[in-house]
Amino acid sequence: MKPSSARKRPPRLVARFVAISWRDLAVSFGPIVLICALAIWAAVRLIQPAPPTTLTISAGPVGSSFWNSAQKYKAILARNHITLNVLASEGSLQNLKRLAEPGTTVDVAFIQGGLAPDAPHAGLVSLGSVAYVPLVIFYRGPTLTRLSQFAGQRLAIGAEGSGTRELALAILKANGITPGGSTALLPLSGEDAAQALIAGQVEAAFLAGDSAQPAVMSKLYRTPGVQLYDFVQANAYARRFPYLTKITLPMGSFDLGRNLPSKPVYLIAPTVELIARESLHPALSDLLIEAAREVHGKASLMQHAGEFPAPLVHDFPVSDDAARYYQSGKSFLYRTLPFWLASLADRLLVLLVPLIVVLIPGMRLVPALYAWRVKSRIYRWYGALIAIERGAFSDITRAERQTLIERLDVIEESVNGLKMPLAYADQFYVLREHIGFVRSRLQRGRHASQDVQDAPQNPDGTSTASTAPDHPAA
Numbered sequence: 001m002k003p004s005s006a007r008k009r010p011p012r013l014v015a016r017f018v019a020i021s022w023r024d025l026a027v028s029f030g031p032i033v034l035i036c037a038l039a040i041w042a043a044v045r046l047i048q049p050a051p052p053t054t055l056t057i058s059a060g061p062v063g064s065s066f067w068n069s070a071q072k073y074k075a076i077l078a079r080n081h082i083t084l085n086v087l088a089s090e091g092s093l094q095n096l097k098r099l100a101e102p103g104t105t106v107d108v109a110f111i112q113g114g115l116a117p118d119a120p121h122a123g124l125v126s127l128g129s130v131a132y133v134p135l136v137i138f139y140r141g142p143t144l145t146r147l148s149q150f151a152g153q154r155l156a157i158g159a160e161g162s163g164t165r166e167l168a169l170a171i172l173k174a175n176g177i178t179p180g181g182s183t184a185l186l187p188l189s190g191e192d193a194a195q196a197l198i199a200g201q202v203e204a205a206f207l208a209g210d211s212a213q214p215a216v217m218s219k220l221y222r223t224p225g226v227q228l229y230d231f232v233q234a235n236a237y238a239r240r241f242p243y244l245t246k247i248t249l250p251m252g253s254f255d256l257g258r259n260l261p262s263k264p265v266y267l268i269a270p271t272v273e274l275i276a277r278e279s280l281h282p283a284l285s286d287l288l289i290e291a292a293r294e295v296h297g298k299a300s301l302m303q304h305a306g307e308f309p310a311p312l313v314h315d316f317p318v319s320d321d322a323a324r325y326y327q328s329g330k331s332f333l334y335r336t337l338p339f340w341l342a343s344l345a346d347r348l349l350v351l352l353v354p355l356i357v358v359l360i361p362g363m364r365l366v367p368a369l370y371a372w373r374v375k376s377r378i379y380r381w382y383g384a385l386i387a388i389e390r391g392a393f394s395d396i397t398r399a400e401r402q403t404l405i406e407r408l409d410v411i412e413e414s415v416n417g418l419k420m421p422l423a424y425a426d427q428f429y430v431l432r433e434h435i436g437f438v439r440s441r442l443q444r445g446r447h448a449s450q451d452v453q454d455a456p457q458n459p460d461g462t463s464t465a466s467t468a469p470d471h472p473a474a
Helices: 022-046 065-078 092-100 163-174 190-198 214-221 234-240 282-296 320-328 332-336 339-379 382-393 398-416 422-454
Strands: 016-018 054-058 083-087 108-112 124-132 135-140 154-156 184-186 204-208 226-228 245-249 265-269 271-277 419-421
Touching (some): 022 339, 054 065, 065 083, 065 108, 092 163, 135 190, 135 265, 163 184, 190 214, 234 265, 382 398, 398 422
Parallel strands (some): 016 419, 154 184, 154 204
Antiparallel strands (some): 124 271
């Protein structure tokens, strides 16, 4: 028996088989989780936060129509657990200033149209017009048909900072009457202006909004020598000033029994707009418009039922949220659920949509990624195995062959140390069979080399095996 120089290899470890490779599964989920995280991050950046529970509105003087309307808004919003803080102000100009100044705490305000026609304020939007503010002029003397006929007289045009004064100044300027001229423009409004007109201290009183209370107007209309100015040019004013609307005061509006006035009277009127900062939460925008509909939607002497609120564009653009509300009303969630629950569900839907869009297709990719990762641990050895096999077929020395065997041992040890799911055991054993096949090739080549080296030598140094006859002697 020939002695063999081959050393017996130590027993090698066998791969550990598990039901599931949790590491591969986690890595397969990794890209999906990352994409979902990015989708959630993008949704959070786009999603509106929860609506605040407190709002602040700048209204008007205490007891004014703006102030009283704001108090009604406060009661309506309280039904949905929203607190509305009402701030008194001097009028529309102060409301606009409060709303536009940086760092303001005011969220919404009543502002009369026409106060900023040429200088719109960035960051402010309209939730719609909520009422007309008709301009009513009472005057002494003969009947007048043009405002230019008031030149040189004493006119009570409203207090400083009031919307009445700003409107009066605008239309008087269009008629050639400006401050500093021969016409005295006095800062009187409401009851003070009425008393001055009755006492003969002024020739005309411009009344609008809170200064044009029904009691004051009725009193002046019944005063001898005092007339109500009829805007016979109302159509021209409405064309020239886009924020103005022509309004007709019907016969008998003040007194049906005495038919006062005895004929229709034409008036001009801007509208009061509900102006907000564009950062106002959409849900609160809807609530404010609903409150405006409840407070201002009834019929009156100057408007039809349901005429307000309305998305009339004047000095400020109508917000996207308000436009959506006027077009289609509240969303399904806010129509069917309580306000707080609808707000929560609305924000959760924004988060769920990207998850559904990304996660469901991603879950279909996970099995393929998982299989690719497990199989890649097997297939990665075939490149090295092919290289060793090619070496076994080439003309190499004994030392080189031994190096190839050692490399094959390393591969086999690594393969046997794998942790494999049971579902891929067949592919694992196929790889081991291939390793064994390459090893047998190397072993056969090594034994052949060993036989040649151990054969008797001829005197010339060649092996006797190479010179032996092909057939034994007879």
